[in-house]
Amino acid sequence: MPLPSTDASSSPNGYQPHILAINNDPAVLALFRDLLEEAGYQVSTQTYVDRDLAQIKVLKPDLIILDYMWANEDASWSLLQMLRMDPATVDIPIVLCTGAVHEVKALEDHLITMGVTVVLKPFNIDQLVDAIRERLAPEHPPIVTST
């Protein structure tokens, strides 16, 4: 049942933006799916194990949620790098949802230049939905938000 306090994110013509969430934690992926579907988005999920740039190009998501994980930084970083170097994915907004608070705050300017919005864990659910909504509105730049 849709949540009464969340705004439908579909446009007036009925288009539901498509979000791809990539994370190795099934509980986090399930959370993203429940939260964002109830907020009116289409949601696909992938793990870093099966990360597949070709599949991402087929899905053509409107936005990607990544987790930068220090325990698995090669997979995390290489995917971020691939997404930003491939012409087919370079313009897809990215929301980096991470617990690496110190490192990410120190690199805020660089990440914004790369078109990456940062949401720090643990987040308020409204913060995440607001960050996604703002990134899907082209007039809004990337942001760094925290509790």
Next chain:
Amino acid sequence: MDELRSRLEPATPEQRAHAARMHELRSPLTVVVARVQLLRRRLRGGDVPARVHDDLEAIEAALARLTAAVERLDRSPQSD
């Protein structure tokens, strides 16, 4: 990009271990905090016994303390 990557990575093995531990703490904490917020929304306006709201308030208070403890741990000397 490689320069940025080197700046993203924790500098020492101790820092890397600390960052990994913080990831292991923050991810499940994120799930619990967000699920409680979703539950709070779903119960809003419904015919819910007062003791359910009391239980939720107690969970939220405990989660706030746990979140604060995680933040303090992340600011501890070994994270520098």
